[in-house]
Amino acid sequence: MKPTVFQKLPLSTGAYYTALFSLAVIAGIGVLSAYYMEENGHWVTGMNNQIVWGLPHVFAVFLIVAASGALNVASLSSVFGRTAYKPLARLSGLVAIALLIGGLTVLVLDLGRPDRLIIAMTEYNFKSIFAWNIFLYTGFIVVTAIYLWMMMERRMNPFISIAGTAAFVWRLALTTGTGLIFGFLIARQAYDAAIMAPMFIAMSFAFGLAIFQLFIVGIFQATDRPLGDYIILRMGRLLRIFIVGQAYFVIVYHLANLYAAEHSGVETFILTSGGTLSQVFWIGQVIIGVVLPLILLFNTKTKTKPLHVSMASIMVIIGGISAMYVVIIGGQSFPLVLFPGMDVSSSFFDGIINTYSPRLPELLLGVGGIAIALLIILVGMRIMDFLPSSLADRDINPHHKPPTVLGPNEK
Amino acid sequence: MTKCKNETEKHTNLKRRGFLGAVAALGAGAVVAPGVMLYQTGGAGATADNKVTEFSNGGKAANPNTRWGLLVDTNKCPKDCTVCVSACVEENGLEGKGRPQTDAQWIRKIDIKNPTTGFQTSLPVMCQHCDEPPCVDVCPTGASFKRADGIVLVDKHTCIGCRYCMMACPYKARSFVHETLGNQKPWAPRGKGTVESCTFCVHRVDVGRTPACVEKCSRDAGGAMTFGDINDAGSEISMLLKKLGTQQIRRDLGTNPGVYYQGLST
Numbered sequence: 001m002k003p004t005v006f007q008k009l010p011l012s013t014g015a016y017y018t019a020l021f022s023l024a025v026i027a028g029i030g031v032l033s034a035y036y037m038e039e040n041g042h043w044v045t046g047m048n049n050q051i052v053w054g055l056p057h058v059f060a061v062f063l064i065v066a067a068s069g070a071l072n073v074a075s076l077s078s079v080f081g082r083t084a085y086k087p088l089a090r091l092s093g094l095v096a097i098a099l100l101i102g103g104l105t106v107l108v109l110d111l112g113r114p115d116r117l118i119i120a121m122t123e124y125n126f127k128s129i130f131a132w133n134i135f136l137y138t139g140f141i142v143v144t145a146i147y148l149w150m151m152m153e154r155r156m157n158p159f160i161s162i163a164g165t166a167a168f169v170w171r172l173a174l175t176t177g178t179g180l181i182f183g184f185l186i187a188r189q190a191y192d193a194a195i196m197a198p199m200f201i202a203m204s205f206a207f208g209l210a211i212f213q214l215f216i217v218g219i220f221q222a223t224d225r226p227l228g229d230y231i232i233l234r235m236g237r238l239l240r241i242f243i244v245g246q247a248y249f250v251i252v253y254h255l256a257n258l259y260a261a262e263h264s265g266v267e268t269f270i271l272t273s274g275g276t277l278s279q280v281f282w283i284g285q286v287i288i289g290v291v292l293p294l295i296l297l298f299n300t301k302t303k304t305k306p307l308h309v310s311m312a313s314i315m316v317i318i319g320g321i322s323a324m325y326v327v328i329i330g331g332q333s334f335p336l337v338l339f340p341g342m343d344v345s346s347s348f349f350d351g352i353i354n355t356y357s358p359r360l361p362e363l364l365l366g367v368g369g370i371a372i373a374l375l376i377i378l379v380g381m382r383i384m385d386f387l388p389s390s391l392a393d394r395d396i397n398p399h400h401k402p403p404t405v406l407g408p409n410e411k
Numbered sequence: 412m413t414k415c416k417n418e419t420e421k422h423t424n425l426k427r428r429g430f431l432g433a434v435a436a437l438g439a440g441a442v443v444a445p446g447v448m449l450y451q452t453g454g455a456g457a458t459a460d461n462k463v464t465e466f467s468n469g470g471k472a473a474n475p476n477t478r479w480g481l482l483v484d485t486n487k488c489p490k491d492c493t494v495c496v497s498a499c500v501e502e503n504g505l506e507g508k509g510r511p512q513t514d515a516q517w518i519r520k521i522d523i524k525n526p527t528t529g530f531q532t533s534l535p536v537m538c539q540h541c542d543e544p545p546c547v548d549v550c551p552t553g554a555s556f557k558r559a560d561g562i563v564l565v566d567k568h569t570c571i572g573c574r575y576c577m578m579a580c581p582y583k584a585r586s587f588v589h590e591t592l593g594n595q596k597p598w599a600p601r602g603k604g605t606v607e608s609c610t611f612c613v614h615r616v617d618v619g620r621t622p623a624c625v626e627k628c629s630r631d632a633g634g635a636m637t638f639g640d641i642n643d644a645g646s647e648i649s650m651l652l653k654k655l656g657t658q659q660i661r662r663d664l665g666t667n668p669g670v671y672y673q674g675l676s677t
Contacts, residue, residue, distance in 0.1 A: 038604065040590065041588070041589045041590030041591060041603050041604070042513070042587065042589045042590075042604075043508070043510060043513040043589035043590045048512035048513045048589070049512065049513060049514075049515070049516075049577070049586050049587060049589075050512065052574040052577045052578060052587060053574060053578065111571050111572045111573055111604070112570070112571065112572015112573070112574070112587060112588070112603070112604030112605055112606070113570070113571050113572045113602075113604040113605060114571075116569075116570075116571045116572075117571070119552050119569050119571055120551060120552055120571050120573075123552040123553055123554075123569050124551070124552070124553070125547075125548075125550050125551060125552060125553035127547075127548050128548065128549050128550055128551045128575075129549065130549060130550075130551035130573065130575050131551040131552075134551065181575075184549070185545075185549075185578055185579050186545060186579075186581065186664055187545060187578070187579055187580060187581035187664075188578070332578070336581060336582070336583050337661075338521070338536070338581070338582060338583070338660050338661060339521075339523050339660070341525070341526075341527075342523045342524060342525055342526070343523065343524045343525075343526050344521055344522065344523045344524075345521070345522050346519045346520060346521040346522065346536075347511065347516065347519050347520070348516045348519040348583065349511075349512075350519075350521050350583065
């Protein structure tokens with residue numbers, strides 16, 4: 001193993017600015033979409049008084065959850081002593097911050113009054129989990145930035161472990177807070193469950209690692225630098241554990257709902273009678289997000305190929321967005337139960353399954369958030385030394401043995 | 412209960428300080444009597460166009476010993492009667508755009524039927540003005556708040572339109588303003604991008620009147636609604652609550668609504 005050399009993004013000026021411009025255009029379209037929504041009012045979206053959080057929240061929460069998970073690679077290196085991940089720790093921190101900012105931007109731009117952001121930052125109701133999250137999000141950026149500083153400034157290296165541990169604890173708190181945004185809602189049948197906090201943590205491990213793994217493959221190919229199978233296959237082994245972890249919490253959550261008669265209505269809706277939503281759950285979240293990647297990552301024939309790890313990561317991301325859709329849209333589609341056991345009807349859509357058809361501006365805003373995250377990563381890599389020069393097996397695998405060349409008399 | 416009231420007063424004091432600070436900062440120079448809060452006027456004082464000293468109740472603070480409540484006798488509430496709804500729309504200028512999915516509804520009639528027994532009834536549902544309002548708990552900026560006298564309101568100046576209160580309200584009592592609205596009433600300002608709900612007609616209550624729905628129901632319909640102070644043992648509503656078997660919607664959630672229903676037993 002050689003000491004890792006970190007470099008700035010070595011793209012040519014033309015390639016760099018082309019990438020930058022392309023992402024800026026996508027981000028700009030997202031911001032313009034938000035402006036269109038704010039200028040006209042939210043009636044131009046698919047959201048309404050029944051489905052109050054729509055596609056922007058699906059993207060935003062997915063990005064925020066994935067952000068904390070993306071930091072896991074750094075945590076594995078600094079907190080759990082897995083030296084193979086050390087060359088990736090810096091990038092892990094950068095991707096985590098970028099995803100969080102991307103997600104938060106979408107969240108803020110979808111507010112009814114995004115111009116009042118300053119109020120959200122100066123007026124606090126400390127009983128609100130939302131207000132706690134404002135501190136958890138901003139704190140995460142600060143703590144991770146300090147952690148990056150410890151890693152990138154040689155004289156601060158002795159503090160990497162402390163900063164890494166602080167960041168790890170903070171990221172657990174952050175995802176707990178995100179899960180409890182839903183878990184604390186007593187009003188809705190699909191929420192009101194403390195298990196949503198650990199479920200979101202488990203999901204974040206999987207989503208964050210999947211995004212990070214794909215990012216590493218992509219950036220190493222784009223910059224034409226050595227990437228061995230070792231680190232990718234190792235990520236694949238980690239990913240399958242995280243997928244199993246999130247599947248466990250999803251199963252327990254749904255079993256608990258099935259068991260309690262009070263929640264059987266919403267559970268039946270999500271599992272069987274929800275139409276598109278049930279399809280998103282079974283096909284998107286379960287089959288694409290869990291079953292297929294697990295087959296790829298556990299099957300002895302497929303688990304040894306880096307390409308299959310990347311395929312599994314893509315599936316986990318699709319499954320993750322599906323999971324957020326089911327949680328956020330599904331939880332609102334099922335009507336509030338004001339009169340348990342009664343048939344109810346009103347002019348305000350009481351007692352009926354609410355439908356939601358996302359409109360283009362919502363999608364563009366969500367995609368714009370992803371572009372903003374990528375922009376931050378791109379600029380960060382260009383101005384600071386984030387990129388390891390090599391992830392070849394010989395450079396990062398402590399047990400690596402060069403292939404033996406047999407002589408003519410050795411057989 | 413005493414603890415709750417103390418907490419409410421504490422919250423009230425904090426808001427008061429914030430308001431006074433804001434007034435001072437703006438250099439408005441308005442002399443505001445001790446105990447006066449912007450939101451105590453309901454809508455009237457909250458409009459930007461009005462002077463902050465224009466309080467509909469003469470500048471009196473909300474009384475922490477009062478708990479405004481409403482009793483609805485569903486036996487006197489026919490299924491097809493929507494007098495209370497139209498009264499609310501008229502009083503608060505709830506102009507719709509003909510888009511039922513996004514138009515606001517502060518009060519609606521819900522028809523319920525017991526599928527086992529076949530029993531049917533109809534009742535108006537609005538903000539339940541909970542003693543433990545989830546909308547207030549979750550609001551990140553404190554824009555959702557409960558007055559000392561139990562009326563739950565939205566401060567239109569600090570609502571950022573996150574809609575978390577709508578996610579949290581068990582009664583589907585809140586609406587988001589989805590578009591620009593005109594013809595607003597000065598006492599019920601409505602802003603695109605903010606959340607709103609029944610105010611118990613706070614502008615009327617503060618000057619000793621009853622909410623518009625109650626008045627109209629009494630005058631033009633069956634007189635199914637009784638409004639009053641449920642902390643006052645001598646009030647009509649308190650005596651009725653003591654005498655009659657009443658229910659609160661989703662009492663099991665522990666929100667302790669200020670709206671009670673009679674004849675809901677199915």
